[in-house]
Amino acid sequence: MRVAIIGGGISGLTLAWYLLKKDSSLDVSIYEGMLRPGGKIFTDSVGGYLLESGVNGFLDNRPMTIELARDLGLSPLRSSDSARRRFIYSGGMLRKLPESPISFLKSDLMTIKGKARLAFEYFTPKSIVEDETLSEFATRRLGQEAYEKLIEPMALGIYAGDGQKLSLRSCFPKIYNLETNYGGLIKGMLKMKKSGAGPGGILTSFYSGMQVLVESLTERLNGKINISHNASSIEKNGDIGYTINFENNKSINTDVLVMAAPAHNAAQIFRGFDLNISEELVKIPYPYLVVIATAFHKDNVRHDLNGFGYLIPTKEGRRILGSLWDSSIFPDRSPKDSILIRSMLGGAKTGGDIAQMGDLEIKELVLNELSDIIGLKGEPDLVKIYRHERAMPQYNIGHLVILERLNALVSKYNGLYLHGNAYKGIGVNDCIENSYNLAERILYK
Numbered sequence: 001m002r003v004a005i006i007g008g009g010i011s012g013l014t015l016a017w018y019l020l021k022k023d024s025s026l027d028v029s030i031y032e033g034m035l036r037p038g039g040k041i042f043t044d045s046v047g048g049y050l051l052e053s054g055v056n057g058f059l060d061n062r063p064m065t066i067e068l069a070r071d072l073g074l075s076p077l078r079s080s081d082s083a084r085r086r087f088i089y090s091g092g093m094l095r096k097l098p099e100s101p102i103s104f105l106k107s108d109l110m111t112i113k114g115k116a117r118l119a120f121e122y123f124t125p126k127s128i129v130e131d132e133t134l135s136e137f138a139t140r141r142l143g144q145e146a147y148e149k150l151i152e153p154m155a156l157g158i159y160a161g162d163g164q165k166l167s168l169r170s171c172f173p174k175i176y177n178l179e180t181n182y183g184g185l186i187k188g189m190l191k192m193k194k195s196g197a198g199p200g201g202i203l204t205s206f207y208s209g210m211q212v213l214v215e216s217l218t219e220r221l222n223g224k225i226n227i228s229h230n231a232s233s234i235e236k237n238g239d240i241g242y243t244i245n246f247e248n249n250k251s252i253n254t255d256v257l258v259m260a261a262p263a264h265n266a267a268q269i270f271r272g273f274d275l276n277i278s279e280e281l282v283k284i285p286y287p288y289l290v291v292i293a294t295a296f297h298k299d300n301v302r303h304d305l306n307g308f309g310y311l312i313p314t315k316e317g318r319r320i321l322g323s324l325w326d327s328s329i330f331p332d333r334s335p336k337d338s339i340l341i342r343s344m345l346g347g348a349k350t351g352g353d354i355a356q357m358g359d360l361e362i363k364e365l366v367l368n369e370l371s372d373i374i375g376l377k378g379e380p381d382l383v384k385i386y387r388h389e390r391a392m393p394q395y396n397i398g399h400l401v402i403l404e405r406l407n408a409l410v411s412k413y414n415g416l417y418l419h420g421n422a423y424k425g426i427g428v429n430d431c432i433e434n435s436y437n438l439a440e441r442i443l444y445k
Contacts, residue, residue, distance in 0.1 A: 001026055003442065004244055004252060006231045006269065007260030008032030009039025011420040011431045013217040014068065015258060016224055018439035021071075029252070030221070031244065033230035033265070037218055040391070041428075043209030046384055048335040050209050051293045052342065053386040056324065057210065058428040059201030065432050069206075072216040079203040083329045085307035089318070089373060090149055094303065094310055110145055117143030122186045126179055133397055134163040134171065141185060153311035156321045159426070160289050160347030161394050170395035170424075203308075205330055210428075231261070234273045240414065256415040256442060262286065263422035264390060277409045283402050284422050286390035288351030292366050293326075295340045295382035302375025305339055310373070319345055319354075320369050338381060341370065348394055359385050393422040417442070 003019060005012045008030045016028045030037070040054035058065050060078065069076050087094040088109060098104035105115065121141050132140075134155055138147040147163070155163040159171060169176045178188030206212040218225060230247040234257065237243045242257040259266045267281035308329060311322035320343050326333045327340040334340040343366050346354035354362070363383050370376055403423060410416055419438055421431055 001256065002241075002254045003028045003256040003258065004242075004254035005030045005258045005260050005419075006244065007039075007262070007265075007420060008034075008037035008225055008227070009260065009420065009431075010041055010214070010428060011039075011435055012258070012260035013037060013214065013221065013225075014432050014435035015260065015419060015438055016221055017068075017217055018436050019442065020221075020224075022439060022443055028224055029254075030225045031229040031231060031246070031252075032225060032227050033261075035227055037225055037227065038211065038214035040388070041210045041214050043211030044384065044386075047382060049293070049295055049338075049340055049382055050326075050333045051340075051384055052209060052326070053291060054388065054391075055210050055428060056326070056329075056342070057203045057205040060204040061201030062429045062433065064436060065429050066204075068432055069213065072213070072220065074206055074212060074216055076204045077207050077330060079205070079308075079329045080331070082306045083203060083308040087307060087310035088149060088153060089310050089312040089316055092316075094373065096307075110149060114143060114145030114149075118146045121184055124184060126183055130169065131397055131400060132168050134166045134168050137168040137175075137179075138163070141179070148313050148315055153313050153322070156314075156347060157311045159394060160287055160321060160344065160351075160391060161396075162348040165348065165394070165396040167395050167397045167399050170399040203329065207332070213428075231269050233271075234269060236273070236413070242416070256417070258417045258419050258438070258442075260419040262390065262420065263393060266418070266422075274409065274413075277406065280402050280406050280409065281422075284399070285348070285394045285396065286392065287346060287348040287394065288355040289344060289346040289388045289391035290354055290362060291342055291344055291386040291388070292362060293340065293342050293382065293384040293386075294366065294370065294380045295327075295334055295338050296376060296378070296380055298337050298339050300376060300378045301339055302377075303373075305341075305374065309341075314349065318369055318373075319350065319365055320373075321345060321347055323370070323373075340382075343370070347391070351391075355389070392426050395426075 003026055005016055012030050016030055019026055019028050042053045044051040044053055060066060066076055086097045088097060095109045098107045124141050135147055138151040152163045155161050155166055178185050182188035182191050231244050232247045233245045235243040237253055241253055241255050243251055243253050245251045263281045263284040264286060267278045270278040305325040306328055307325060309324035312318045312320060323341050323343040326342050362385060410418055
């Protein structure tokens with residue numbers, strides 16, 4: 001059986017890995033339009049600094065990624081204990097996120113009124129609405145202050161998204177299920193704690209960065225990956241099979257076709273094949289995002305950066321969405337006595353404005369805001385800007401309806417599958433688990 005995978009990101013790579021692991025006789029090929037596989041996973045090495053241009057790790061609370069790493073002979077690297085210290089920029093200063101109910105009560109992050117409203121969540125009735133925005137859900141259950149200071153920054157940090165558009169059920173199904181199954185967040189967490197269950201999870205990467213995972217998969221899939229192959233269109237090839245046409249005028253035939261490209265690319269490829277599929281795919285937006293790495297000698301930073309980093313609520317009026325203190329999260333990310341910081345700008349709310357800014361303007365903006373927030377003096381030792389014209393997919397309200405329509409449309413074609421983080425789960429763990437499940441479907445349907 002011939003299997004062609006369009007898209008060589010982590011979803012396409014791990015799908016090929018699992019297919020061949022289950023049946024080494026399969027004829028599996030990956031077609032990637034860029035000069036390298038890996039998609040948003042790319043680790044850059046510059047002057048002794050290890051820079052993640054996009055994905056910086058995964059949580060270790062889901063075993064499949066850890067198992068994959070071990071199968072590939074890789075040693076996962078857990079983040080430092082200091083990375084448990086996370087901050088919110090509120091009221092013009094960094095405030096530590098509470099780590100326990102007692103520390104929450106003592107914290108000055110929220111007002112007494114806001115804390116009382118949050119505690120009232122226990123008595124808030126369940127919603128009858130199936131698909132609420134994150135802001136509607138959080139405001140209803142936790143109050144406006146909790147949404148603005150705690151929940152909205154989380155949406156910015158994970159999705160670079162707009163909490164007034166993101167679908168709670170699509171983006172955070174575990175939180176949705178706490179209300180659905182237990183009647184509320186506090187009730188659900190108490191039940192889970194009593195049973196010994198819990199979300200948990202420690203941020204994990206590899207000693208040489210996330211790129212190691214891509215490189216190891218690429219090495220194991222030697223001869224299966226075709227770079228610089230931009231698919232332009234697909235055609236049905238009789239009753240069984242498909243023809244893929246590429247921009248370099250090449251064409252290949254396959255029995256099974258897996259579309260693992262981003263939704264906006266897939267929409268273009270599907271346009272001449274099935275316009276209805278294409279029109280559903282273009283409804284999944286991808287905002288513009290900039291990641292800027294900056295490094296300083298530790299004596300030139302006033303604030304203690306022994307922690308994970310911080311997120312900034314929209315109401316604070318800053319352009320930076322948040323910053324990660326990479327040199328504190330994992331070892332050997334920067335030379336001794338240096339501090340490495342990665343800041344994010346843009347996203348669903350301001351991506352259009354950031355896209356119009358030049359590199360020098362972005363650099364000055366970030367350095368000015370970092371100076372206000374953590375205190376800087378002197379010039380940075382390093383500045384590196386990574387532009388993601390279309391960053392991560394947004395699971396906005398109506399995303400579930402889009403998925404239902406896509407499933408109905410694609411199911412009409414035998415041997416055709418949609419795959420990738422545009423659908424169910426944007427993280428590395430999600431992509432790997434979805435690859436395993438899809439491999440099972442393809443082989444044992």
